[in-house]
Amino acid sequence: MKALRNFLDKVKPSFEEGGKFHAFRSVFDGFETFLFVPNTTAKRGSHIHDCIDSKRAMSMVVIALIPALLFGMYNVGFQHYLVHGEEASFWATFLFGFLAVLPKIVVAYAVGLGIEFVVAQWRGEEIQEGFLVSGMLIPLIVPVECPLWILAVATAFAVIFAKEVFGGTGYNIFNVALITRAFLFFAYPVKMSGDAVWVAKDPLCCAGSENALLDGLTGATPLGQVSTGITEITNAVGASMSPMDMVIGLYPGSIGETSVIAIAIGAIILLWTGIASWKTMLSVFAGGILTAMMFNSIGANDVMNLPWYEHILLGGFCFGAVFMATDPVTSPRTECGKYIYGFLIGFVAIVIRCLNPGYPEGMMLAILLMNLFAPLIDHCFVQSNIKRRLKRANK
Amino acid sequence: MDLFSKKNKETFFTPLWVNNPVATQVLGICSALAVTSKLEPALVMGLSVTIIVALANVVISLLRNTIPNRIRIIVQLVVVAMLVTIVSQVLKAFAYDVSVQLSVYVGLIITNCILMGRLEAFAMQNKPWESFLDGVGSGLGYALILVIVGFFRELLGSGTLLNFRVIPECLYVKEGGFYMNNGLMVLPPMALIIVACVIWYQRAKNPDLQEKNN
Numbered sequence: 001m002k003a004l005r006n007f008l009d010k011v012k013p014s015f016e017e018g019g020k021f022h023a024f025r026s027v028f029d030g031f032e033t034f035l036f037v038p039n040t041t042a043k044r045g046s047h048i049h050d051c052i053d054s055k056r057a058m059s060m061v062v063i064a065l066i067p068a069l070l071f072g073m074y075n076v077g078f079q080h081y082l083v084h085g086e087e088a089s090f091w092a093t094f095l096f097g098f099l100a101v102l103p104k105i106v107v108a109y110a111v112g113l114g115i116e117f118v119v120a121q122w123r124g125e126e127i128q129e130g131f132l133v134s135g136m137l138i139p140l141i142v143p144v145e146c147p148l149w150i151l152a153v154a155t156a157f158a159v160i161f162a163k164e165v166f167g168g169t170g171y172n173i174f175n176v177a178l179i180t181r182a183f184l185f186f187a188y189p190v191k192m193s194g195d196a197v198w199v200a201k202d203p204l205c206c207a208g209s210e211n212a213l214l215d216g217l218t219g220a221t222p223l224g225q226v227s228t229g230i231t232e233i234t235n236a237v238g239a240s241m242s243p244m245d246m247v248i249g250l251y252p253g254s255i256g257e258t259s260v261i262a263i264a265i266g267a268i269i270l271l272w273t274g275i276a277s278w279k280t281m282l283s284v285f286a287g288g289i290l291t292a293m294m295f296n297s298i299g300a301n302d303v304m305n306l307p308w309y310e311h312i313l314l315g316g317f318c319f320g321a322v323f324m325a326t327d328p329v330t331s332p333r334t335e336c337g338k339y340i341y342g343f344l345i346g347f348v349a350i351v352i353r354c355l356n357p358g359y360p361e362g363m364m365l366a367i368l369l370m371n372l373f374a375p376l377i378d379h380c381f382v383q384s385n386i387k388r389r390l391k392r393a394n395k
Numbered sequence: 396m397d398l399f400s401k402k403n404k405e406t407f408f409t410p411l412w413v414n415n416p417v418a419t420q421v422l423g424i425c426s427a428l429a430v431t432s433k434l435e436p437a438l439v440m441g442l443s444v445t446i447i448v449a450l451a452n453v454v455i456s457l458l459r460n461t462i463p464n465r466i467r468i469i470v471q472l473v474v475v476a477m478l479v480t481i482v483s484q485v486l487k488a489f490a491y492d493v494s495v496q497l498s499v500y501v502g503l504i505i506t507n508c509i510l511m512g513r514l515e516a517f518a519m520q521n522k523p524w525e526s527f528l529d530g531v532g533s534g535l536g537y538a539l540i541l542v543i544v545g546f547f548r549e550l551l552g553s554g555t556l557l558n559f560r561v562i563p564e565c566l567y568v569k570e571g572g573f574y575m576n577n578g579l580m581v582l583p584p585m586a587l588i589i590v591a592c593v594i595w596y597q598r599a600k601n602p603d604l605q606e607k608n609n
Contacts, residue, residue, distance in 0.1 A: 147573060161588065165595075187579035 008032055026120045030127030054170075058132040060273050064266035065136050065323065071262035072255040073097035076144050077207075079199045079252055083217050083236050084209035096207040100200050101255055104139035107148045111155040112138075119164050130169030130176070130329070131159070137177035137323060140256025141316065141364075142184065143197040150191060154183040174371045175330045178364050185364070193360075195220040198252035199236055221253050222246070223315045223353065226303050227360040233310075246313040257319040267322040276326035279338040284321035287346025288312055295354045303354045311350060320349070320363040330371040334381040341377055345370045398524065406525055410532040413601055417540040418594045422508040426500050427541055428586040434557050436496045437545030439486070441538025444504055445531060447478045448513055452530035454478075455518040462519075471514045472505070479505045509537055544589045552580030 014021045015028040032038070034055055074090075077097035081088040088096075112131045120127040138155060162179035163172045185192045199219045203209060214237055218225065222233045222241065233241050235251045245251065249259030257263075270276035292308035299305050311317065325331060325345050332341050345366050352362025359365065397403070416422045423444075431437045454474045455462075462470050483501045486494035494501060504510070513533050518526040549555055554562035554576055566572035579585050598605050 149573065150575070153577075183579060186582065187577045188575055189578055190575065 004035065008035070024121070026125060026127050027117055030117070030120070030129075033126075034129065034132075055129040055132070057275050058129050060275050061133045061270065061323070062136050064269040064275075065133075065140065065256070067262040067265040068140060068256040068259065068319065068323075069101070069136070071249065071259040072140060072257075073101045075250055075258055076100050076200055076255060078250050079144075079236050080201070080203075081209055083199055083201065083213055083219065084211040085214045085237075086209040086211050088209070092207065096200075096204065099204045099207055100144055101139060103148055104142065104146070104151060104255075105136070107152050108138040108155050109135040111152045112159050115156060115159045115164070116168075119168070125168070128169030130163070130172075134159075134176040134180075138180050141177060141181050141254050141319070143192060143253075144200045144255055145197040146184065146191050150184060150188050151180075154180045154187070157183050170329055172329060173375075174368055175324055175327050178324060178368050178371075181364055182368060193224075195224060198254075219252055221315070221360070222251060222310075223303075223360040226306055227353075227357060229302050231302055231305070233314075243309060243313060246310065254316060254319075257316045260313055260318050263318045263322050270322065270326065275328075276322070277328075277331070277338050279335065280326045280331055280342040281321055283339045283342030284325050284346045285312065287343035288317060288321075288350050289346070291347045291350040295350065301354070303360075311353070315353075315361045316363040317349060320367055321346070324363075324367050325370075330374060332374045332378045332381075334378050334385075337374070337377040337381045341370055341374055344373070403525060403528055407528040407532040410529065410536040411539065412536070412597070413604070415536045415540065415597065416509045416512075416533050417537055417590065418597045419604060420509075420512070422512055423537055424587075424590065426503065426507060427537075427544060427590060428583040430497055430500050431541055431545040431586050432548050432552065432581050433496070434542065434545040434549045436493055437541040438538070439490065439493045440497060440500065441534070441541045443482045443486070443501060444507060444509065444537055445534025447475065447482060447504055448510055448534040449527055449530035450478050451475050451510060452513055452518040452526035453523050455514050456521060456523040456526035459519050467519065468511075471511065475505050475510055475514075509533055540590065540593060543593055544586050547589050548580045548586060551577045552585075 012028070012032075015025050021028070037056065074094050074097055077088070077093035077095065077100070080096055080100075081093060109131075112135050116127060116131050119125075138151070142151060158176050158180040162174050163169065163176050166172050181192075191197055195218060198221055199217075200208075201213060217237050218234065219236050220228070225233055235241055235245070241251060247260045249261065251258055267276070267281065271278050271281070288311060289308050292306070292311040295304040296306075296308060306314075321342075325342060332338055345363075347366075348369055349362040349366035352359055352365055356362070410416060414420065417424065417427055426440060430440045451471070451474050455471055458470065458474075479502065482504070483494070486497070486501060513530060517529045521529070546556065549557075550561060554560065554567075554574075562574065564570055566574040568575055577585075
């Protein structure tokens with residue numbers, strides 16, 4: 001750590017005014033403030049003092065994502081060996097998943113940070129830190145069989161059109177990672193939905209099974225099965241699943257979304273550090289559970305008949321509630337607004353699942369839709385506060 | 396009278412780029428989204444609108460002193476409706492496939508804001524030749540945006556241009572390659588994003604057009 005600090009101090013002058021790498025000042029600055037807390041403070045005006053700046057807050061979110069990431073890697077390997085009918089050791093399983101997932105992380109970060117660096121350099125601004133989290137979220141919300149070039153195209157699209165054109169980090173209306181996923185979903189539906197993309201079937205260069213695939217495997221996600229009229233949910237090789245299996249999460253799905261346990265660890269980290277709002281999280285679950293119960297009582301199709309706890313456990317519901325809905329940039333700022341926002345996310349997600357046969361999973365679209373309404377929710381609450389206080393003042 | 400005086404040239408060239416009907420005046424967006432999933436219908440639509448705007452401008456300009464002010468919109472509509480019907484019939488006769496692709500949008504040229512806008516704003520006050528130039532310029536400005544949008548949407552959405560394969564078949568997944576068409580390009584939202592990119596480029600090149608923050 002000390003050596004790194006010394007090195008940075010040594011090269012710093014060449015990046016400052018008049019130095020020979022002055023043009024790359026923003027790149028240097030970005031790295032320096034990522035590695036070390038900057039010792040500059042606001043000079044005037046009233047500010048809330050806090051020990052963490054936004055780079056540290058983002059780093060905490062990345063740490064909170066690590067359990068889901070590690071479990072996702074293990075699950076990718078587990079599914080691979082499962083459909084080949086081969087027993088593999090824990091480390092062989094994990095190694096396969098690691099090799100399958102790592103390129104996605106590298107691509108997402110390389111493309112997204114590359115664009116951020118270019119834009120910051122071009123506009124002469126500091127490099128913003130927002131992509132630290134988005135770059136980790138993107139690999140976790142795609143199927144394992146999503147090709148890398150498609151991921152790169154979608155990431156570039158989302159960073160440019162959902163973030164940079166709005167003014168960069170902190171100004172985006174929509175969650176960048178979800179825009180990436182939405183782009184993939186609508187542009188390349190073959191690689192983002194259906195039964196064939198959720199399990200890595202081909203062996204990688206130095207890991208994986210050479211056995212032939214087992215017969216009778218489905219590879220569909222549980223929600224995909226339910227939406228096609230299968231009432232008994234099975235895993236990738238056709239064994240039926242109990243709610244406990246759904247909590248553990250060894251079933252096909254997007255890389256990071258399957259395990260409720262791993263997501264819960266992340267949620268605890270986020271809540272303990274105070275980065276995510278418990279109000280949003282709680283109300284997403286409340287909205288989802290109440291809506292699912294409502295549809296249970298109607299029961300007009302198979303998805304409506306899915307018990308409420310399975311609605312919550314399956315698909316991206318937990319992941320979206322914990323990591324996406326709580327994004328401080330795209331969710332409302334007012335405390336009461338967070339309840340409304342969260343509740344409606346849960347509501348819309350289950351409504352899409354139940355009423356639109358084209359989309360087995362509605363969480364992505366629900367959060368994007370409510371992102372759009374977050375400023376309106378804020379506006380209403382701010383105005384009503386102003387009115388209430390005026391009334392009190394005039395009494 | 397100088398047919399190609401400086402002023403006349405300006406009348407013709409400004410709507411092509413600086414005062415583009417779609418990018419600057421934001422008119423005719425609806426059809427720019429609807430008919431541009433392929434390049435061919437976009438081209439035909441652009442040409443049809445150009446012909447109709449030019450001829451309608453001439454006709455209205457000739458009549459401009461005899462049209463009673465209170466019923467001028469109705470007169471303009473009658474002229475445009477006649478021209479639209481002629482174009483629609485010609486397309487049905489000689490380019491049936493394209494007219495099927497364009498479906499109702501040929502008929503809906505009558506509601507295209509560019510037409511009424513040019514008639515009201517230009518043809519009612521100017522002589523036929525100037526009106527003709529203005530009509531052709533506006534129509535081609537509209538066609539330009541349609542062709543740009545249609546070009547990108549067909550190239551990236553279908554891998555073809557004017558139904559001629561540009562991205563080789565062997566790159567596609569089903570032939571053993573890796574490439575896939577972008578399905579979002581075929582959907583209307585992507586047309587809006589391409590129009591937005593064109594506007595972005597246009598504003599960047601012409602800083603005068605940038606809206607000021609208040």
